[in-house]
Amino acid sequence: MSTSLTNEAIYVASRPTGIPTAxxxxxxxxPVPEVxxxxxxxxNEWLSVEPAMRGWLADANNYSSVxxxxxxxxxxxxxxxxxxxxxxxxxxxxxGWFGWQHYAVVKxxxxxxxxxxSDIRPSLYLGVLGLNGATAATALETxxxxxxxxxxxVSTAAxxxxxxxxxxxxALGCRTxxxxxxxxxxxxxxxxxxxxxxxxxxxxxxxxALKAACPQGIDIYFDNTAGRxxxxxxxHLAPGARVIVCGTASIAKWDPVPMGPRVERILLTRRxxxxxxxxxxxxxxYASYIGKLEALVRANKLTCREHVTQGLHTAMGAIEExxxxxxxxxxxxxx
Amino acid sequence: MSTSLTNEAIYVASRPTGIPTAxxxxxxxxPVPEVxxxxxxxxNEWLSVEPAMRGWLADANNYSSVxxxxxxxxxxxxxxxxxxxxxxxxxxxxxGWFGWQHYAVVKxxxxxxxxxxSDIRPSLYLGVLGLNGATAATALETxxxxxxxxxxxVSTAAxxxxxxxxxxxxALGCRTxxxxxxxxxxxxxxxxxxxxxxxxxxxxxxxxALKAACPQGIDIYFDNTAGRxxxxxxxHLAPGARVIVCGTASIAKWDPVPMGPRVERILLTRRxxxxxxxxxxxxxxYASYIGKLEALVRANKLTCREHVTQGLHTAMGAIEExxxxxxxxxxxxxx
Numbered sequence: 312m313s314t315s316l317t318n319e320a321i322y323v324a325s326r327p328t329g330i331p332t333a334x335x336x337x338x339x340x341x342p343v344p345e346v347x348x349x350x351x352x353x354x355n356e357w358l359s360v361e362p363a364m365r366g367w368l369a370d371a372n373n374y375s376s377v378x379x380x381x382x383x384x385x386x387x388x389x390x391x392x393x394x395x396x397x398x399x400x401x402x403x404x405x406x407g408w409f410g411w412q413h414y415a416v417v418k419x420x421x422x423x424x425x426x427x428x429s430d431i432r433p434s435l436y437l438g439v440l441g442l443n444g445a446t447a448a449t450a451l452e453t454x455x456x457x458x459x460x461x462x463x464x465v466s467t468a469a470x471x472x473x474x475x476x477x478x479x480x481x482a483l484g485c486r487t488x489x490x491x492x493x494x495x496x497x498x499x500x501x502x503x504x505x506x507x508x509x510x511x512x513x514x515x516x517x518x519x520a521l522k523a524a525c526p527q528g529i530d531i532y533f534d535n536t537a538g539r540x541x542x543x544x545x546x547h548l549a550p551g552a553r554v555i556v557c558g559t560a561s562i563a564k565w566d567p568v569p570m571g572p573r574v575e576r577i578l579l580t581r582r583x584x585x586x587x588x589x590x591x592x593x594x595x596x597y598a599s600y601i602g603k604l605e606a607l608v609r610a611n612k613l614t615c616r617e618h619v620t621q622g623l624h625t626a627m628g629a630i631e632e633x634x635x636x637x638x639x640x641x642x643x644x645x646x
Numbered sequence: 647m648s649t650s651l652t653n654e655a656i657y658v659a660s661r662p663t664g665i666p667t668a669x670x671x672x673x674x675x676x677p678v679p680e681v682x683x684x685x686x687x688x689x690n691e692w693l694s695v696e697p698a699m700r701g702w703l704a705d706a707n708n709y710s711s712v713x714x715x716x717x718x719x720x721x722x723x724x725x726x727x728x729x730x731x732x733x734x735x736x737x738x739x740x741x742g743w744f745g746w747q748h749y750a751v752v753k754x755x756x757x758x759x760x761x762x763x764s765d766i767r768p769s770l771y772l773g774v775l776g777l778n779g780a781t782a783a784t785a786l787e788t789x790x791x792x793x794x795x796x797x798x799x800v801s802t803a804a805x806x807x808x809x810x811x812x813x814x815x816x817a818l819g820c821r822t823x824x825x826x827x828x829x830x831x832x833x834x835x836x837x838x839x840x841x842x843x844x845x846x847x848x849x850x851x852x853x854x855a856l857k858a859a860c861p862q863g864i865d866i867y868f869d870n871t872a873g874r875x876x877x878x879x880x881x882h883l884a885p886g887a888r889v890i891v892c893g894t895a896s897i898a899k900w901d902p903v904p905m906g907p908r909v910e911r912i913l914l915t916r917r918x919x920x921x922x923x924x925x926x927x928x929x930x931x932y933a934s935y936i937g938k939l940e941a942l943v944r945a946n947k948l949t950c951r952e953h954v955t956q957g958l959h960t961a962m963g964a965i966e967e968x969x970x971x972x973x974x975x976x977x978x979x980x981x
Binding site for chain 2 (some may be wrong): 329366457534537538541556557558560562565568570571572573574575576577578580581582583584585586587588589592
């Protein structure tokens with residue numbers, strides 16, 4: 312099967328030294344290659360932008376990776392427009408690793424999930440029903456193990472993962488405290504994500520605000536930022552606290568490793584745990600968590616803000632916008 | 647029951663600002679008080695000196711405590727010489743919280759364990775069969791969860807807790823790598839505690855030595871030091887590593903909190919766990935762990951070096967000696 316379609320794609324032009332910027336990418340066009348036996352052709356509708364992309368592009372301490380000259384790796388939602396694989400048929404809507412491009416010829420192993428629900432908008436499968444939701448739910452359950460009445464603090468409270476953590480913890484009967492960066496995000500955290508307390512870490516006295524919001528200490532800290540915010544939060548950990556290290560958005564460069572207050576004494580005296588979490592280790596339970604999250608979406612107990620821009624080229628600068636905190640909700644590109 | 651015995655005891659004279667020195671204590675004598683209903687009179691034979699005593703004496707970030715003007719808190723082994731409590735009889739040998747003094751009038755709740763074995767020397771109940779052994783065994787199992795073939799690194803490898811960790815890990819089929827501070831201790835680590843590799847952190851290039859000793863990375867790091875040694879060790883953590891934070895001996899002062907390289911990125915990319923451990927949270931399983939350790943001692947699979955000085959007054963400077971690394975093995979005072 313040959314096609315006469317022309318593909319436009321975003322390629323990695325250079326490795327960033329810190330946060331990836333538009334200059335690290337370039338666009339190019341080429342004919343869509345032939346679909347060979349065992350492959351499918353997907354027409355992308357939605358592309359995702361993730362904070363984790365910084366790590367995928369980094370040289371140092373890198374757990375996934377995408378190389379210079381390759382199409383930028385990304386989760387996408389798209390429609391199968393040609394199939395030479397038994398697993399999928401023309402018309403199927405899929406979420407998977409299709410890259411920042413209009414058309415992708417891939418093997419079925421690139422597919423994370425077939426989207427069969429007709430009552431849920433497809434873009435949610437890149438947010439609360441995708442990597443973000445699965446990350447929030449899996450990490451909160453496997454490391455956090457929240458119990459009703461416990462106090463859960465979330466950094467990047469209004470973000471894709473954070474807003475999901477806040478709502479899941481609330482649904483489990485926890486007190487939720489969110490940290491975010493603008494009055495607009497504070498408002499959304501209260502009104503849409505149901506946080507019990509929201510702290511603006513740019514304008515509030517973080518220590519005083521945490522002390523007031525968490526009089527019994529913090530049982531679970533879901534950390535997407537590291538840095539100055541976390542330095543304050545860990546001072547307020549309760550005995551037996553669990554710190555989920557899910558992201559380090561506030562630290563622009565890890566080479567050389569930046570200095571911060573040592574955590575050993577707090578971990579020791581509070582008998583606290585700090586543990587790193589990467590969703591890719593937990594793909595065996597992915598579908599089961601997404602199923603639980605779909606039920607919460609249908610019950611209107613889980614909502615998601617989306618920050619959408621139109622057009623492939625808008626992806627190129629989107630990672631640095633994320634790190635500047637300019638998005639409000641899950642960052643998506645609509646093609 | 648009244649006694650005409652005179653007791654000599656070591657009192658806390660002042661709170662140390664860092665590591666406790668002899669100047670923070672004073673000795674005094676007083677008549678042994680009357681033994682009231684429900685109490686026992688213990689004649690101490692052995693006193694213990696623990697790194698943890700720094701924490702008990704500290705104001706800040708303190709999880710146990712002993713106040714100025716009180717007899718210095720300590721585990722001891724002694725003989726019951728008078729009893730008005732049903733639980734214990736004259737002649738019983740006990741390990742418990744009897745303090746740095748010759749005679750203690752205490753309630754049965756101060757007793758940790760009655761020593762019934764006649765084939766094991768009693769001082770071991772302050773070492774491998776006491777706090778040290780229970781700490782090593784409980785923390786290694788509950789946080790470390792070692793599997794045969796895994797690589798276990800121990801800081802203070804020749805110390806009371808560390809030497810026990812090394813031997814327990816070895817008995818479980820792990821590769822053991824110890825960090826210690828003198829050629830004499832290196833020799834003891836190889837010959838008595840059976841480490842596979844021993845690193846002298848004062849003279850060796852720690853990073854190069856760890857890289858050579860742990861080609862597959864470090865699965866478990868049992869940390870009694872924090873600081874510079876740990877900063878090197880964590881660079882070599884394997885994916886899924888567990889760091890047991892059991893002590894912070896290399897850090898003299900935590901107020902203000904000293905700075906060090908941030909660990910969040912390593913924890914994240916290695917999906918590693920760091921967790922504080924304090925034995926007092928695990929006293930419900932104490933007897934069961936001691937029973938397992940007694941079996942290892944009887945089978946000659948668990949040995950312990952003791953560093954003994956004679957006379958109550960030698961306790962006063964013993965904590966600072968521990969922190970200067972002058973002891974070789976479990977630090978004890980013989981009365």
